[in-house]
């Protein structure tokens with residue numbers, strides 16, 4: 001096992017990785033930017049080093065600064081978390097060259113998945129089904145428009161280097177094609193430094209279903225159940241659940257084995273995720289995420305496998321301690337990403353100081369968070385407050401527990417998307433698991449969010465009850481919080 005691991009990340013995922021280290025008796029090193037000098041993760045670590053100003057390019061993305069701290073502190077491993085340097089093959093290579101173990105796949109495997117076009121081609125060769133589309137970069141607009149017509153509208157134009165839901169555009173008709181192409185090319189050039197784009201058929205009414213993979217250095221690769229992440233805004237996930245209500249045991253086996261095939265095709269090592277689109281009984285490869293996902297928590301809750309600790313074991317060269325047939329699952333888990341963002345203002349980030357904070361708890365609840373009362377959510381990074389997860393013996397119990405936890409959760413000072421989660425969780429469509437990536441629009445969720453906020457405002461309870469733990473009072477406190485938020489919104493309008 002490692003002696004000392006540097007965590008090249010911030011917030012909740014830095015704490016998640018440190019928790020795994022602490023349980024394994026590994027010491028931890030944090031690196032933090034100026035904006036994070038009072039952040040929980042920096043205090044949680046055994047050692048913490050300031051590496052630069054708030055902008056990520058001068059701190060969390062500065063490979064040499066991060067490596068320098070690792071070398072000076074004698075760290076023998078680096079956990080990259082998600083985002084930042086986690087899928088950067090140059091960084092993985094630099095770690096390899098410095099003799100420090102990058103806790104993730106090899107730089108070669110990351111490289112192979114870095115370009116969506118190259119990934120498509122690798123998967124086609126390996127016999128993994130992909131969405132119908134073109135397998136090369138678009139160079140000639142007229143030719144591309146013709147191909148799009150042959151594939152059949154709607155099509156989706158995607159940046160080959162894209163990620164995080166950025167660099168994608170759905171095109172419904174030929175006359176929109178040229179202008180959409182130019183706009184995505186310029187987005188791709190500015191966001192990813194690479195204007196290369198390609199086209200895929202736009203899969204109608206798709207569900208996003210992904211498989212967790214674990215692979216050791218000896219060719220043992222298993223799938224650890226699936227997650228459904230269909231509830232998205234701007235192609236980014238907001239609510240995930242495991243298992244997927246759309247998956248039968250037979251389909252799980254088929255898709256899981258395909259995911260293993262995809263991972264093996266690139267010589268994948270460590271924890272990763274193979275993402276698929278699923279529609280009308282068919283599934284298509286989307287991409288491999290070469291890191292621990294935000295939503296790994298719900299897989300841990302239903303399988304009892306600690307994925308972060310497995311990452312450390314695998315990276316040190318240990319063999320997977322289980323085979324495919326040993327992996328079982330129990331119950332149902334749901335994750336709501338609690339973000340400081342305003343669902344009633346197109347999910348605009350709402351950074352600021354958290355004046356009051358009371359997390360949810362009780363049976364079946366897991367909260368992974370990097371914030372606390374008095375913490376300031378910085379505009380420099382993502383707006384996540386926490387990952388609120390609920391486990392139940394079945395889906396209905398998981399939903400009931402999540403609804404109860406959302407009513408317990410109190411955040412004052414910043415606008416949150418808690419009313420959004422409440423609106424989704426109480427909707428008939430969610431209860432009936434009628435999920436697609438268009439769920440929010442198809443079910444008028446934003447109108448429902450307005451109702452949630454109004455109902456809670458009407459209760460008009462004072463903020464004093466925030467610190468009372470009785471269930472009714474907690475619900476009342478949540479209402480008070482919402483009324484404060486809506487009053488604040490009115491003031492700013």
Ligand code: ADP
Nearest residue numbers: 131162163164165166200201202203208235437
């Ligand atoms: P990123 O790398 O930016 O996360 P992905 O390729 O993983 O992009 O796609 C993110 C989301 O975009 C998917 O979960 C899905 O909602 C939507 N999407 C991507 N490709 C298609 C497609 N061909 N048809 C329909 N929806 C798509």
